[in-house]
Amino acid sequence: MSLEKFLNQAVSSWMSAEGPDSDIVLSSRVRLARNVRDYKFPIIFSSEEGQKIIESVYRSVEGQHFSTIGSLELLVMDELQPLQKRVLVEKHLISPNLANNSILGACILSENEEVSIMINEEDHIRIQCLYPGLQIAEALKVANEIDDHIEQHVDYAFDENIGYLTSCPTNVGTGLRASVMMHLPGLVLTHQMGRIVPAINQLGLVVRGIYGEGSEALGNIFQISNQITLGKSETDIVEDLESVVAQLIAEERSAREALAKTSNIELEDKVFRSYGVLSNCRIIESKEAANCLSDLRLGIDMGYIKNISKNILNELMILTQPGFLQQYAGGPLRPDERDARRASLIRERLNLEQ
Amino acid sequence: MLCQECNERPATLHFTKIDNGEKTMMHLCQHCAQEKGEAFMLNSAFSINNLLAGLLNFHNHVQQAEKAPVIKKEPLQCEACSMTYQQFIQIGRFGCANCYEAFKEQINPILRRLHSGNGAHNGKIPSRIGGGIHLRKNIETLKQSIQELITREEFEKAAEIRDQIRSLEKQLDLRDEGGN
Numbered sequence: 001m002s003l004e005k006f007l008n009q010a011v012s013s014w015m016s017a018e019g020p021d022s023d024i025v026l027s028s029r030v031r032l033a034r035n036v037r038d039y040k041f042p043i044i045f046s047s048e049e050g051q052k053i054i055e056s057v058y059r060s061v062e063g064q065h066f067s068t069i070g071s072l073e074l075l076v077m078d079e080l081q082p083l084q085k086r087v088l089v090e091k092h093l094i095s096p097n098l099a100n101n102s103i104l105g106a107c108i109l110s111e112n113e114e115v116s117i118m119i120n121e122e123d124h125i126r127i128q129c130l131y132p133g134l135q136i137a138e139a140l141k142v143a144n145e146i147d148d149h150i151e152q153h154v155d156y157a158f159d160e161n162i163g164y165l166t167s168c169p170t171n172v173g174t175g176l177r178a179s180v181m182m183h184l185p186g187l188v189l190t191h192q193m194g195r196i197v198p199a200i201n202q203l204g205l206v207v208r209g210i211y212g213e214g215s216e217a218l219g220n221i222f223q224i225s226n227q228i229t230l231g232k233s234e235t236d237i238v239e240d241l242e243s244v245v246a247q248l249i250a251e252e253r254s255a256r257e258a259l260a261k262t263s264n265i266e267l268e269d270k271v272f273r274s275y276g277v278l279s280n281c282r283i284i285e286s287k288e289a290a291n292c293l294s295d296l297r298l299g300i301d302m303g304y305i306k307n308i309s310k311n312i313l314n315e316l317m318i319l320t321q322p323g324f325l326q327q328y329a330g331g332p333l334r335p336d337e338r339d340a341r342r343a344s345l346i347r348e349r350l351n352l353e354q
Numbered sequence: 355m356l357c358q359e360c361n362e363r364p365a366t367l368h369f370t371k372i373d374n375g376e377k378t379m380m381h382l383c384q385h386c387a388q389e390k391g392e393a394f395m396l397n398s399a400f401s402i403n404n405l406l407a408g409l410l411n412f413h414n415h416v417q418q419a420e421k422a423p424v425i426k427k428e429p430l431q432c433e434a435c436s437m438t439y440q441q442f443i444q445i446g447r448f449g450c451a452n453c454y455e456a457f458k459e460q461i462n463p464i465l466r467r468l469h470s471g472n473g474a475h476n477g478k479i480p481s482r483i484g485g486g487i488h489l490r491k492n493i494e495t496l497k498q499s500i501q502e503l504i505t506r507e508e509f510e511k512a513a514e515i516r517d518q519i520r521s522l523e524k525q526l527d528l529r530d531e532g533g534n
């Protein structure tokens with residue numbers, strides 16, 4: 001398969017389209033957790049119950065046409081190849097937990113891949129909407145539309161006092177987790193994250209790296225999300241998150257300005273070195289690739305590098321994950337083979353830009 | 355639980371710290387966490403699950419300590435899905451919606467801790483099954499406004515609102531009789 005054709009199939013709209021503030025906010029996501037009344041939660045339900053949940057949720061949305069997302073398709077986890085599931089995880093369309101651990105797990109995916117309804121993950125129903133740039137309110141609007149629709153046909157487990165009842169007590173109430181993925185190289189380079197993370201925690205929000213394990217935030221990509229789901233309205237949760245994100249955007253922009261003023265040549269050097277590595281490497285590990293891609297994107301945003309599209313960071317962070325590399329290669333790859341594949345995919349992708 | 359750094363303030367942040375592959379739990383107050391800020395950064399990856407695990411274990415210890423001399427009772431269990439409270443503590447997940455009711459007394463303080471002191475839902479209400487809830491919430495707000503009107507001696511307005519409440523209560527009765 002040619003790279004261009006592969007890209008057309010592999011890239012979801014949230015990765016390629018540009019949204020508001022997309023120089024810093026890569027994507028916005030909203031997730032609503034819901035359960036069906038009188039059915040045990042997926043950790044202990046019977047397979048009969050699990051099957052019924054899939055059927056009734058799918059029946060409630062089957063053949064429906066929602067405003068912007070196109071038609072919906074049901075994917076049953078047990079019927080997918082491990083590699084297909086892995087690719088869905090790498091595209092952030094399903095959780096690793098649904099792919100690997102669920103019993104009778106399924107996913108209802110929209111044509112444009114902006115909406116995925118996970119079934120029988122930790123909760124019976126998890127409606128997820130994923131948009132490019134800073135569009136949390138828009139994502140919530142679409143999630144609510146789908147939620148209202150399902151609720152017409154399915155009795156939800158709901159309590160007047162504590163709201164939507166979820167398997168984990170950290171989700172009870174609204175069942176809403178709103179998050180944004182941000183590229184914050186300026187704040188990392190100026191050593192400000194150590195100050196910022198605890199301050200954000202204090203506001204009831206959580207910051208974590210998306211790529212990499214434990215301490216790392218590969219590619220300087222961070223996810224900010226709400227921790228509290230009970231006691232606040234959906235709108236308040238979204239607005240509180242938006243206001244912190246707006247502040248982070250402002251701080252990132254001023255960090256970039258400061259860097260340009262105080263260490264312009266050093267920064268330019270860093271950017272072009274990384275560009276050099278990406279365009280010439282023959283073997284590259286995911287960690288090095290992520291850091292170079294972050295530099296390259298910063299260089300594009302700051303105007304050092306022209307004629308390369310901005311979405312290259314978003315796109316290549318995902319396409320250079322092991323699942324995608326193997327799908328592109330058409331079969332399983334050993335780790336050393338992956339590193340070589342990754343290097344050639346990045347070089348080819350950069351060539352498409354010229 | 356006290357902060358393990360200063361031993362003065364209560365620990366509100368619970369981290370898993372990974373050093374050379376070795377995991378240790380850290381329990382810090384806001385103040386000490388901030389002081390250690392740079393060192394911790396993300397490696398503490400303050401996660402909701404760690405917070406939950408920390409809280410559940412903490413509550414469990416307190417309850418065991420309080421219960422110690424008492425004669426052994428039947429284990430607390432949800433009758434709908436037969437999950438026991440002990441099992442819930444171990445996995446941090448409920449077995450069914452009824453568990454919230456079954457473990458109510460134990461759970462409510464934990465919910466408050468997890469959600470910054472909030473204990474009551476303030477968000478969306480499902481429209482179909484929630485119709486009665488909407489009515490009841492309306493009635494409650496109207497009752498509050500009556501109190502205000504009375505203290506301000508605006509009795510005429512208060513009477514109007516009282517009539518509104520009566521008609522809403524009638525609707526609610528009809529709904530409940532309607533077999534839902």
Ligand SMILES: [Zn+2]
Pocket residue numbers: 357358359360361362363382383384385386387
């Ligand atoms: Zn302390």
Ligand SMILES: [Zn+2]
Pocket residue numbers: 432433434435436437448449450451452453454
């Ligand atoms: Zn139960």
